[in-house]
Amino acid sequence: MKKAFVRRMFDDIHARYDLLNTILSFGQDRRWRKVTVKEMPSSGMIIDLCSGGGELARALFARPDFNGQIVMADISMPMISHYRRILGPRYSGRYFLVICDVEDLPFRNSVFAGAMSAFSLRNLTSLERFSREVRRALKSRGIACYLEIAHPQNRLLEAAFKLYFYNFSPRIAGLFTKKTYAYRYLPGSLKAFPRQDEVIRLIGQGWAECNYRNIMGGIAAVYRMANG
């Protein structure tokens, strides 16, 4: 039910998603993706989970020492179809597109050296199932790293952030898109999303290492897992 809604919603907002992400985060989304891709190995096959058009893949390709390949996996064809605009011919032959559900990955065991995602955990149905699937598809000593909007620890910052994210961001989005239901859902999905320690509890089972680090006081967080 949630999955079908989420897929239809991203099909619906694909045209304005990247632009609005950058406007609503005041351009911080790009900086946060750079922080996230620093954790990825410099070679081998990496999977970008819930890739959209590939903003995170582009950030990894831009890392000077990265010479690997990237599989972009997303459930929404319209979202992933932006890959041409985002990646262009520059990296052709180094990335592959797969339409799939990341909670049920269509890959053999132990194929990827790294797995990464940005702004996607909130949209999933089961974090435990997702995490099991990622661990299964990663090689031993593979690294997984997820960027997600989070809950600030400082009460004042949390109140200010919530005021902006829940009340102002849907109104700003309304100036650029008629799909306002989506920009009510996206902030609303953070309300239902657990705090960082609870996320670690849900995704951490079975990993040799699992931790997170807050960005900007916890407005966002990067979760990092290492396979044994």
Ligand SMILES: C[S@@+](CC[C@H](N)C(=O)[O-])C[C@H]1O[C@@H](n2cnc3c(N)ncnc32)[C@H](O)[C@@H]1O
């Ligand atoms: C908020 S966008 C993030 C896009 C991109 N990662 C970025 O850096 O901006 C979330 C993406 O997750 C995809 N998605 C949601 N649920 C999914 C699932 N179960 N399996 C695969 N993709 C999914 C959506 O289609 C959408 O492209």
